[in-house]
Amino acid sequence: MPDSLARVSGQDPVDFPRTASYEADPEQVHRVLLLYSGGLDTSVLLKWIQDRYGAEVVCLTVNLGQPGEDYAVIEAKALALGARECHIVDARQEFAEQYLSPAIRANALYGGGYPLFTALGRPLIAKLAVEHARASGCDTIAHGCTGKGNDQVRIEATIATLAPELKVIAPVRSWQMGREEEVAYAREHGIPVKGGTEAAPYSIDDNLWGRSSEGRWIEDLEHAPEDDVFALVTRPELAPDEAEHVEVSFEGGMPVALNGERLGLVELIEGTAEIAARHGVGIIDHIEDRIVGLKVRDIYEAPAAAVLLPAHQELERLVCTIHQNQFKPELDRQWAFLVYAGLWWEPLRGDLDAYMERVNERVTGTIGMKLYKGHARVVTRSSPNAVYDASLASFAESGGLFSQTASPGFIELWSLQSRMAWRLRNS
Numbered sequence: 462m463p464d465s466l467a468r469v470s471g472q473d474p475v476d477f478p479r480t481a482s483y484e485a486d487p488e489q490v491h492r493v494l495l496l497y498s499g500g501l502d503t504s505v506l507l508k509w510i511q512d513r514y515g516a517e518v519v520c521l522t523v524n525l526g527q528p529g530e531d532y533a534v535i536e537a538k539a540l541a542l543g544a545r546e547c548h549i550v551d552a553r554q555e556f557a558e559q560y561l562s563p564a565i566r567a568n569a570l571y572g573g574g575y576p577l578f579t580a581l582g583r584p585l586i587a588k589l590a591v592e593h594a595r596a597s598g599c600d601t602i603a604h605g606c607t608g609k610g611n612d613q614v615r616i617e618a619t620i621a622t623l624a625p626e627l628k629v630i631a632p633v634r635s636w637q638m639g640r641e642e643e644v645a646y647a648r649e650h651g652i653p654v655k656g657g658t659e660a661a662p663y664s665i666d667d668n669l670w671g672r673s674s675e676g677r678w679i680e681d682l683e684h685a686p687e688d689d690v691f692a693l694v695t696r697p698e699l700a701p702d703e704a705e706h707v708e709v710s711f712e713g714g715m716p717v718a719l720n721g722e723r724l725g726l727v728e729l730i731e732g733t734a735e736i737a738a739r740h741g742v743g744i745i746d747h748i749e750d751r752i753v754g755l756k757v758r759d760i761y762e763a764p765a766a767a768v769l770l771p772a773h774q775e776l777e778r779l780v781c782t783i784h785q786n787q788f789k790p791e792l793d794r795q796w797a798f799l800v801y802a803g804l805w806w807e808p809l810r811g812d813l814d815a816y817m818e819r820v821n822e823r824v825t826g827t828i829g830m831k832l833y834k835g836h837a838r839v840v841t842r843s844s845p846n847a848v849y850d851a852s853l854a855s856f857a858e859s860g861g862l863f864s865q866t867a868s869p870g871f872i873e874l875w876s877l878q879s880r881m882a883w884r885l886r887n888s
């Protein structure tokens with residue numbers, strides 16, 4: 462056992478009793494596909510799996526549009542730490558088209574605020590892990606999630622669903638190394654630790670759709686956000702004094718143009734994020750009910766989602782009837798919960814998608830939004846499918862399709878049961 466681990470008490474992180482069918486016995490582990498980010502946890506993991514299991518490791522790093530990542534550096538690091546192969550996959554297109562598109566159609570927000578970027582990314586990352594594990598002859602998939610989060614649920618549920626023949630190891634869950642032990646282990650094994658080792662950094666996860674920060678003062682609910690947590694969105698107090706108007710055009714529920722310029726979904730999301738971030742739009746300070754029972758606080762930065770989701774929702778409201786508008790938010794909420802909870806492959810999600818797609822066939826048009834110091838507000842709408850007639854809605858006009866003289870009769874019948882019930886209770 463490495464020195465740094467010998468100092469840590471607790472169960473043996475390799476030889477412990479397994480509870481789930483997909484967890485690997487040590488003797489089943491020969492060649493491991495490791496989901497590798499290049500950070501401290503997964504770099505320690507990369508060495509540790511070779512040491513403790515005597516197994517070969519193949520690394521997989523997935524590009525979901527996380528900004529500022531140097532994949533050549535990650536690949537070189539993986540190979541230097543003994544990986545047999547390192548696969549770098551650019552999955553931005555697939556992420557946008559197969560994961561973010563349905564999320565937009567479902568106006569997907571969990572807990573009223575979280576646009577699910579991590580929750581949407583994990584099933585794709587795990588699906589790619591399955592594909593690459595199979596293609597490179599691995600028997601086991603390893604990931605660096607802890608035992609306290611949602612990500613372990615999303616990744617393992619995906620692997621167990623798509624590849625019952627593959628096993629999973631999640632050493633971070635059982636090795637009981639804290640950050641100090643990990644840094645010590647890294648030092649012993651020649652793993653570069655970037656950015657000093659004094660203050661533990663925020664725990665970050667990010668992709669095209671947003672960025673989350675956890676840990677440090679964020680865990681103190683009475684602590685207001687410190688400025689240094691924001692890496693994507695300009696703090697509203699530093700945003701320009703001039704408001705900016707942006708127009709997003711949709712076809713069939715999908716954003717297709719930004720300020721009149723047709724763009725692919727990845728570029729459109731990136732372009733929207735840039736404008737919104739400049740205006741301080743997309744900061745979410747969120748209390749969240751994790752699926753594993755914990756209540757936690759996250760600081761999110763999701764500038765593109767903070768523009769595209771309200772724009773989509775506004776257009777949907779315009780083209781849908783009162784009955785559709787009453788019904789769909791219930792399904793939207795259910796969709797977001799399933800995805801948050803790691804059940805991307807659950808058939809109910811597909812059933813809900815069928816409804817979302819059907820409704821979104823008519824969601825075509827353009828929404829204008831005003832961005833100003835942290836706020837994004839819808840200010841203009843147009844759609845060929847709007848269930849809206851300005852002459853009917855106008856106060857100035859009467860007659861035509863809408864008969865105001867019919868209203869009293871409507872009110873009499875519409876309120877009938879409520880009036881009867883009132884009388885019974887108050888006589």
Ligand code: ARG
Nearest residue numbers: 579580611664665666673759
């Ligand atoms: N709370 C969010 C979620 O459950 C973000 C999680 C971020 N993950 C991470 N490993 N830092 O989806």
